[in-house]
Amino acid sequence: MMARLALSAALAAFAFPALASAQDIVITNATLAIGDGSAPIENGTVIIDSGTVIFAGPAGNAPQSPAGGTVIDARGQWVSPGIFMPLTNLGLWDVGAVSESNDIRAGNSRFNAALDASTAVNYASQHISVSRAGGVTRATIAMGPSGSIFAGQGAAIDLGADTDAVMEAKSFQLVLLGEAGARLAGGSRVAAYAEFANSLHEAKAYANGNWAGEDALLTRADAAALVSVIDGSQKLYIHVERAADIRSVLALKQTYPALDMVLVGVSEGWMVAGAIAAAGVPVIADPLDNLPAQFEQLAATQSNVGRMVDAGVTVALGGLSGGITGPRTAPQFAGNLVALSKLPRASGLTWGEAMASITSVPAAISGFAGRYGVLANGAAGDVVIWNGDPLEVFSAPTRVFIDGVEQPLTNHQTRLRDRYRDLDQSDLPKAYDW
Known part of the structure; x- marks a missing residue:
């Protein structure tokens, strides 16, 4: 022993x-x-x-x-x-094609809202090491949705080279509406909103001691997980793209005034930026949505972020899609928005606004204003x-x-670079010329 x-x-x-x-x-x-x-x-x-x-x-x-x-x-x-990177999957996977190392989705799980991403964080992941070498020190992480519009509870992590990555578990709940939610709920936005409303109703009943048991559509664990959403003690991240869908989501505040909402994606946000600003709801925008990738993004433009900021919306750069979880991509896209401000009729960000969009703004949206x-x-x-x-x-x-x-600042990438950068022909492995 x-x-x-x-x-x-x-x-x-x-x-x-x-x-x-x-x-x-x-x-x-x-x-x-x-x-x-x-x-x-x-x-x-x-x-x-x-x-x-x-x-x-x-x-x-x-x-x-x-x-x-x-x-x-x-x-x-x-x-x-x-850099503070919001809504990534850092630490939740190693090799995408190897399911044993991939905890991004739980397609066969009986649970959805109850899933807790913090339980699967691999502090030794090379994705964390590479991102740390790129200047990323904090992030929020989340799983992707599988069998439900609810993807589960995300967490805040630090990227320090130690064995205690999780700063705050269960820091937010992620739900998908729009096209993605429609597919998961049965093929229509109508079904997605009905599932969302029913889930909040059952969670409220659970909180009041009126659990429906076998007649409920949620599992008991999922209902329990959503209690902190309906009372506003846990943030609700809502992925939505289309302008009409954004307005529908903002209207949820009338029925559920305690919801602490954050909009994610928001490709057509510039079209309803005034309404978003008036509602005081912050946005985590994907800066890659500069052209329509799907029907709900027909009005996508790279000026989206700049126009929302000009309207008074609090905007951070991030998101689950678009491949922006790498170490240098967040500063690169922030820099692109600075360059965009110099183009005729385009709307970008000042240098200070762009830097804040990948540092203080995502930290504040995540609940760490003034700390990170x-x-x-x-x-x-x-x-x-x-x-x-x-x-x-x-x-x-x-x-x-x-x-x-x-x-x-070392990782597998730097070690491979250092190993092979200065080799001459005599150092090549045997049978290399095959």
Whole structure:
């Protein structure tokens, strides 16, 4: 037994080298991106004390640094908060075609709303390692739907190189309406809305002690999971694309005023941006929806995000579809929206707005306003040092800190690169010329 325990400990140490504790850090001479929507600050300073930011701003305004802290001269490099990626599947799969390593969907499960994505997070996933090397420090994750319009409960995670990834389990419930919901509910939007209304009705009955038992369409576990949705203590993420469907979803607030809704996808959001803003409902938009991919996206345009922001809608970049879960794609698409603002008759974002759309805004939508995605007094010490403008496609992180702890930037990709980059012909494997 002792030998097995020793072996397990050795393997664990090999796979996850011990990280240093939170450091006192002073970063000077930086081009500083606060992440709050403001423009970059030249000659900026960031001070982290015991893993928490205590100052970020112009060097001339900086207080006295903690004694004995590590001083990093950024030499003009860019410094930003860590990227916060909303609605990803990070940590829920390793190889898409290998079902044993893929926990994105549970097609044969008897449960739907009760599913808890936090129970399947693999902190050793290479997708997490690669994203961390790309400057991503926090994310919210969710499963995809299978046999119901409800995909289950998502979670908030950090991407630190340790064994405790989950920050908050059961942080939101994801439901699909529109075309996707119609397919899952029986072939019509009418059926999807009927299933949604019935589910909330049965959850309310369960909460009041009037559970219908065998006559209920939900399982007891699913009804219990939806109780926190109807009382507003758990966020409800609703995937919807068409303008008419968005209006129908916003109308749900009249029947269920406690719902804490977040719209996801929203390709035609620009058409009803005023209504979304008036309802005070935030949006997680897929910036790739610039052309119609399906009938409910006929009015899709890359100006969608910019027009919604101009109308006063709170918009973060993210989403389950579109392949935007990679490490560099979030900054790249944010940068595209900056470039879009320079095109005639197009609507994009300012640099500050674009940076906020992948840092402070998704953090706030996820319930962590002021804690993550921003360099401000009291925020977590999630800091990324970049070799150039973070929103330029050729820039990359040189150092990443989570809660004031420097993180490794290595992964399978970097190890393969380093292994084969400098090989000459004599180093090739035997029979390579086959």
